[in-house]
Amino acid sequence: MDTLWPAHGIDSVDPCDFEAIFGRSAPLVVEIGFGNGETLAQLASDQPQVNFIGIEVHRPGVAQLLLQLKERELTNVRIFCADAVEILTHCIADESLSGVNLFFPDPWPKKRHHKRRLVNPDFLNLLARKLKCGGFFHAATDWEDYARHMMNVLEQCDRLENVAGRTKFSPRPAHRALTKFERRGQKLGHGVWDLIFSRRADL
Ligand SMILES: C[S@@+](CC[C@H](N)C(=O)[O-])C[C@H]1O[C@@H](n2cnc3c(N)ncnc32)[C@H](O)[C@@H]1O
Structure with a gap:
């Protein structure tokens, strides 16, 4: 089986x-949105007992991850080069995921672009449907306004529960390796906000 799936024919x-x-x-x-795939390759290497799926629309990033997988001989990653909402909707069964990571999603800082942000109520309902009970959603951002937006919509999603306690951000977990965008943010003096939620068993 190929590591990379094409972006065509997803509807079927x-x-x-x-x-x-x-x-x-x-x-x-x-x-x-794994970007250049550095963090995903590191996680896959650190957690060989886990099967990882990467979803990224930017083809050069996909190529970089493919190279790393080959160089590091990692066999526990498969990649979709396509839109994450399409893949979650059509290719991933309900209640099948142990976790979803979303590290440094595009922040769309201008107010008129906020509607393009990936994290919104519809996206979270879709994601909650795909998670197993107890499965996690881990998001991180270096954009405070997006962090607060994510916190608001996550707290309103009935099926997800904040692991850190209501409205609290989580400490950065040791297993989350630095990402390229995070390093860029650090150089610019940005803070970092981690949000970790779990799929509730009772809903
Ligand atoms: C700001 S970059 C962060 C990349 C990486 N996670 C990091 O921290 O270095 C956001 C990434 O999400 C990808 N992306 C944006 N929307 C996406 C979508 N709907 N489906 C899949 N990938 C997406 C972009 O192509 C980009 O690589």
């Missing part, structure tokens, strides 16, 4: 059988 695809694709049964974790 049934949810993927990831056990067959990876050739084993293992927890499934998705990273949306």
Whole structure:
């Protein structure tokens, strides 16, 4: 099975059988918008017991991740080069994911562009549907306004619960390696906000 899926024909695809694709049964974790793939490759290397799916629209980033997977001989990652909402909707079964990572999503800082932000109530409902009970959603951003926006919409999503306690940001977990955008933000003196929510079992 190829590591990379093409972006075509997604409408006609049934949810993927990831056990067959990876050739084993293992927890499934998705990273949306992995950029150059550095953090995803590191996580895959640190957690060989986990099957990872990367979703990224930017083809050069996909190529960079493919190279890293080859160089590091990592076999526990598959990649979709396509829009994350399309992939979650059509290719990923409900209640199948152990976790979703979204590190430094495009912040769309101008008010008139806020509607382009990936994290909104519809996106969170879709994501909550795909998570298993107890599965996690981990977002991080260096853009305070987006962090507060994410906190607001996440706190309003009935099926997700803040691991840190209501309206609290989480400490940065040790397993989250620095990303390219995070390093860029650090150079500019930006702060970083981590939000970790879990799929509630009772809803
Ligand atoms: C600001 S960059 C952050 C990249 C990386 N996570 C990092 O921290 O270095 C946001 C990434 O999300 C990708 N992206 C934006 N919208 C997306 C979508 N709907 N589906 C998949 N990837 C998306 C972009 O192509 C870009 O690589």
